[in-house]
Amino acid sequence: MKSNNMWLSDQYRSYRNLVFRGISVPNDVSGLLDIDPQEVAGIEHGIVQQDIEALWGHAKSLFQSGMHPMVSLCLRRGGDVLLNRSIGYADGANHTQARVASLQTPVCLFSASKAVSAMLIHKLAEDGLIDLLNPVSHYIPAFAAEGKAQITVYQLLAHRAGVPGIPDDVDIDLLFNQAAAVEQICKQPGLHSDGRVLAYHAITGGFIQAELIRVVTGKTLNEYLDEIVRKPMGMRYFRFGLEPKDQALVARNYATGLPNLGVVERQLAKILGVGVSDVVDISNSEAFLSAEIASANLYATAEEAGRFFQMLLQGGQWEGKRIFTPLTVNRATREMGKPQFDHSLIVLPMRYSAGMMLGMNPLGLYGPKTHYAYGHLGFSNILCWADPERDIAVSLLTSGKPVIGNHLPSLLKLLNGISKTCKPCIDMDYIYTQVL
Template sequence: MGLKQQYRSCRNLLFRGISVPEDISTLIDIGRNEVPATQQGLAQDDIDKLWRHAESLFSSGMHPMVSVCLRRGGDVLLNRTLGYADGANHTQPRVASLQTPVCLFSASKAVSAMLIHKLAEDGLIDLLNPVSHYIPAFAAEGKAQITIHQLLSHRAGVPGVPDDVAIELLFNPKAAVEQICKQPSLHNDGRILAYHAITGGFIQAELIRVVTGKTLNEYLDEVVRKPMGMHYFRYGLEAKDHELVARNYATGLPNIGVVERQLVNILGAGVSEVVDISNSEAFLSAEIASANLYATAEETSRFFQMLLQGGVWQGKQIFTPLTVNRAVREMGKPQFDRSLILVPMRYSAGMMLGLNPVGLYGPKTHYAYGHLGFSNILCWADPERDIAVSILTSGKPVLGNHLLSLGKLLNGISSTCKPCVDMQHIYSKVL
């Protein structure tokens, strides 16, 4: 065994990584819809460099599958997938393709929030009304005045469920809603910011059911999936597609001590347990608004491109421009989140926002909006740069040797796709 192979073997053992072959060219699937970067006034070499950062992210061994879709000005500059959908450490792994569906985890929240905004657009709810106006049981234990807008903004006061509640509650929406409704609130006026990793989605799905009589997927089909011609883009997968999904892997340094405890507080279980659950038939079949929308990178980028275009896709008005504006507008100044603790956050009513000088989506991304998913899934739009981006991965590391490559990819996107839109002019226009 050569020195390079010895290094990789030790690295994989330390970081729980997968074995990466020397030649990865046979593991790459490139979309036919890519256009030359020069069509958007960019250098093709710069776009090729972005892809090399994605290749480095895969080569770290932390992510068995990496899929990237980057749109600029509506044109697809990158649409590529690299790696394995399943069996990454087996002798006959299943190679991923552009059609491999990936679980978005918490990035699902951005889509779910837009469905709630659509209810408001159609006059079925008022975002400033208390949740209890539509779901009376939610009024219990000091939550009577919590509004739908506060629910979308992670200020509903029920960021998690008690430790003695089994995580299998995920698969029983009725019981989950009952549990959340009977819980005491952290406050009664929405003053405390605390990321709702799972709970908010169950209440949102219940709102959809109460006011429309439709399930989460039925309403998603009606509003987004069918009008936009999505193949997947649904909560859970149909049984026939289970064998196609990208399997999730627990990679990276083992999470111990305060790191693991905080992750349990946020996720409701340890990382390895969450990964195992996410690969189960029950999870694949469930409809969980906060956590299990399945899509390809291109479909996710397509969704954010539609938002960039004022809610329009190929001539169809999916959302009104005013609805998009309501959904991405900042709610308060950056502040520390009681659940996420170490990270100053900017939220809208449903989105995680970028930040200057450096934010979730890279440097100088003040105008960007989107959402992160567990653990290195990033989906966003940046109107100042006129880009819609999705980075989907199947490894679930928290600490690992992938961080430098991920940082270079995010920094590269921001530096390559420089600001091209006068946001002050945009902000001066009347919707």
């Protein structure tokens, strides 16, 4: 028989889930955990295990908020995996035919995919196949239309190409037709002719990047990714879209959090092309799972995403294999201009490189005092980054898609905890001198 306190707690959670569109979380979550047995003790990197467990406690609270049916977190320091765990449901979060998630469950990275596709463009430059300062139209002549002739590849990577979205009257099925998407983007008028306006390109930039890869290599996005990153690094997933045999394993996405009304929903729809609930439905469709969308649908485990950023942290090297040169990594992660207001995201000033979202002082996307961190945010509460000052690579993957919800305190505690627990340990002036 339940005590009054337990009954009140259950009632509160039921009310909270109703208001915030959350999932029902059981009191005992032990059966929903998957922990990597090869985690390395944090003490080897100056971190006591109690602090590692505190970080995982914040991740568990993120799940227990009901906003994220699955949470997976991987933290590396000095190349060692200190924390690699998952909790929750890959599917059936309403407990009807529930499928428990594991460390091997692939998750869609959404916009965090952009960091990977951008590095592929930098690889083209490394190999002398393109020049980042050349106009996009030098490689894709049709892109010159409507005032975009002088927009460079570098500006495309830094969200300054002037085509941040597609018109409202264009069918969303365009997402699944690479050639038609490129044609549509090329014929659109640019916001400007010189790349002066920063406006986040949620979807459009990726189609042009994939077309650049096709034009100069003759390969598809996944073929080039396989050659440059996936196979050399031994990834199980880490591809745009999933092969048919793997689609049943994916973490299902869920619309959670307070309904987005008024100006919030309108702005999100402007950025994403459709409303948030529609994005979630599309992301669970077979068409999306099968497509190659450079800006939006790379699938990976948290460990694989963290492995990619660890490789960048190591100057582009992985287990003796040279994936990128140190200069390429430096070029891809170097700030482009000063922090600037983003006309798409309408948030605080953003710091971008040619392909990455950068951290900030005193507070940024990746926690407090993360000026040197680089990575990318994914819709929503997906964060993948490296912080060379702290010698860490982190990936937080989630399957709920809240904008406003009761998960925010746990998310902030996790990000703050990572920054404070993994204190700066590397002289960045020394690092940059060695790279250059």
